[in-house]
Amino acid sequence: MDRRSLFKAAGVGAFGLATGSVLGACGGGSGGDVSNAGKDLAAWPSYVPFAGPPPDAPGDESTGVQALYRDYPADLVRSVQETVGDGSDVTAMVVSYGAPPKALEKNRYWQAINQALNVNLKVVVVPDPEYAQKMTTLMASGSDLPDIVMFTNLNLPRRAEFIRRSCADLSDLLAGDAVKDYPNLANLPTYAWKGMGRIGGRIYGVPLERPMPANSLFVNRDMLNAAGAPVNWDKDQYLAAMAEVSTGNHWGIGWYKTLFGGLGGITYHAGSFGAPNTWSSSGGGFTHTATTGEFQEALAVMRQLADAGSQHPDSATASSTDMQNFFYNGTVASMSNGFGSLALQTLTQIDDRFGLDLARPYTPDATPWQSSGTFGFATFKKAAPDRIRMLLRICDYLSAPFGTTEYELANYGVEGVHFTKDDGVVRTTKLYDTENSVLLPVRYIGTAPTVLHLPGHPDVAQAAYDWEKAVLPRSVANPANGLQSTTLANKGAQLDQILGDGIAAITFGRKPVSAWPGIVSDWKKAGGDQLAEELAAEARAAA
Template identity: 30%
Template sequence: MNGMSRRTFVGLGAAVAAGVASTSLTGCGSSTAKKTEAASANVKLPTYVPYTGVKPDLPPNAKGLDSGFLSYPKTLVRSVPKPPGDGSKVTLLTEIWTPPPTPKDANAHWQQLNKKLGVDLSVIMGTDPGYDQKFAATVAGNELPDLMWIPPNQGIQHVAQLLEAKCADITELVSGDAVKAYPHLAAMTQAHWKTAVVNGRIWGAPSPYPAFGQVYGGNPKVWEKAEGLSASSPDEFLAKCKEVTGGKVWALEPIYSNAVSVMSQCFGVPNKWERGKDGSLTFWMETDAYLEAINFAIKLKKAGVFYPGNPDMADAYIKMAQGSIGACVYANPTNARKDLRINAPELASQILVPFAAGGSGGPRHHLHRGTIGYTAIKKGDEKRVKMLLSILNYMAAPFGTEERESQEFGSRDLDFTFDKSGFPVRTAKGKKEVEGLRSGLETATVSPSALIASMFEGDARVQDVKDVYAIEQKLIPIGIPDPTVGHYSDAYTEYYPRMSTDAKDLVNDIVSGRKNIKEWKPFWTEAKKRGLDKMRKEFQKSLDKSGE
């Protein structure tokens, strides 16, 4: 999701603050953010109960390993016995990542879905970019939607106050075994739920995302001469990069901050923050280990292994498929395999597992937050809040259920047909009516990620599932979470996006030779004054309260 300008941060923060101020602080939840902090220092997260109605070919686990499905089930499971709604009108604010669907009044799929939900669902759809403005305008209005998706990375300030003033505290409804009343929500891991915790209370249903973070994915033809995209040390990786570079081929895409981010995992750099034995927090980019990763990237640059042009990532991925770039950085292993298949169906991308850079204490893999946010519920009486939770439970139905198929693909023969491998493929009608609505629903909440053969292009899709699952199994033992997930800092939402952008720009300038490495540490001395120490203090206070 795209970032925003400083002007947008200020405007959005003001809009949220105005929306909070205009609302009576009555109903579910306590009356102030300070009271919420004191209410529960050690929130009991929902019990993790994997859904057993559909058996995957490859099992998931609580640490984030994805389930794997090698074929489409011949018989689907009905996982929600009756419509969860009460016949009322329900509004959802969410973001879509595709063209918008046909409007509800002319959309047969939408109308059919509403019957299955048992409500008249209307969806307010923000776009990327643009969700920030849609969110601000909606919150500043007099009436909040029943369900509202809250992302962690779009600069939304005063979230704690907004939740306290306008949203239902659902802690008692989902904490511990209580979540078993919503089996699809119970199938989300505690790592998923932590992102919906603010000031020691649970405020919504998570929007799960793969647990794994950035990796290098490579073209196997390029790396064949170096015996594959793998290494046991920085020296070996550098040697292999040199070996495959030559003629019109370069080992790595040229966004240097990406290279440093991935290489930092080899040097044992923390995942965003590290909690010391004394309880102190250290930001990953201010560590000596991150500086070592920058120095290693400088070595790679001097060796001439980065592509010399300046393509955007979409163009870099195409160049990798064509063989002029050996490896690109991807958000996670699944994307690395999927993207190369799209651009070159005959190629199965190789994925670099972090290696140990001497003295780092072993490699680390930086796990993703595990979600792209959570969907909060507007304050109301307990009966309505429970009904809305049941709607979210329906929306989170997993692969292999009737509810998942109807939401994702619509009606058989009308909205989708089956390909030669037996997987659903949307028709032209399905693309117009189903695709955009599904995009918004799965942003709000969805079942935990799964490796499904139909995700991949080409005839080797079953092997792709097995290969990515095997890579995930290698990453799990070295995976480390960001310790601040589940803890909120207003300073973070205010200062982090600009600080992060400036830091990445400086990394790119240093590796390229435009600036000197000596400028790195002074940058962080100043960053402490410009918000880093403030966000550190707020996160540390929250962690101390929770006892983590």
């Protein structure tokens, strides 16, 4: 778990409410018409699934359930047969959620990546807190771009215009069957390409896939078991469990600030009550989830939790990193975070202090929210066709799926140096702590479709698989994923601020729940109604 929770899962607004335009806009100047309405749309890349090692339990494309691997595959395969790079320097700018990487000459992981790619990869890491400002400055400066520029799902102003003006149009190389020249990119599921979206009908990036579950409620199963909380609970049992564990220096919930003042956790409660995932689309129109009665019911529950003292007292001011530490050490029994934080790094932080699990919704009419299917995407500076093809080969290599030698290098490093393998378990070495794909974030240049595999923790992976089987068949997507909107590009932050501040004010008692309709009215007048109209028009064009 890390600050990725700000941007992942249901979206990157205050609490995942204003997402939908993954390619919302970027930079000044003229990028032309970025809408897809009335355009000749490039075909989505063909999906050619990788035939890798058989899982212990299969995935389900129709629901988003991931394949389960309790053990690491004994026999790996190669997915890249040809030489990737041409020996040249390749610059890449990516977001970072860790310390700066060790220098290349002292970093055996970085050296191994360069050798495998046959390039001198120069990675410029932008710390997460500085990301928005750095990217805005880069786009406004007009200076020479890195070869690869990674965008998170953060809705930066005028981003799509910048991308269309300054980045390479990849449609002819990726649309339809053309993607088959890059088999690992062809293995990316269609939902990831759709979640990234088109700009002006064209494809300008390579998506960084994320699984279908959106922000999820991670729970300390030991604390909940001690409180008598069942796995399948109703609302009253949930409220009672949160109150029961909130004694002494322990609390039921760890909320935290998110972008624009919202609170992490609203997605779990809104989905539990059956609120639509950010937007609903019916009869050609778009309706925002904040305008629904189910969403207001979710707010009422969050207020009940606060009134009962079930939330950590620092919830109004704590960062996600602060609250994650409270969750790791058992101070709080639950916290909301992106599903992608179900990872070895999280379990290492917990260090077997408790059993990690995911909470199921607490009403029978629940509509758990799906993610956009991406964390972001990689774009390329305009260049000669041969260089663009080489950059695509780099993304292809780093997107190699689980069960391949390329995946092993990108995710674990060099065997015998950064990890060892024993009886189906990958065990990382001390060196891995300072040389890995978090500190050198090549995972944000290309990334494999995720599977459920947690080295040394097969029972946690099995519990997550069981949770997906129980929850995902009822989950709903955000119909605005991948759509363009001028209002979202120009006013998305302002609209998020209105709703985010309203949630915080109601949750912590500064306003009554009955104030919510007025807050929604302010949001509509500030541009929410116009946003709904624009998304509806885009949806009709993309149909």
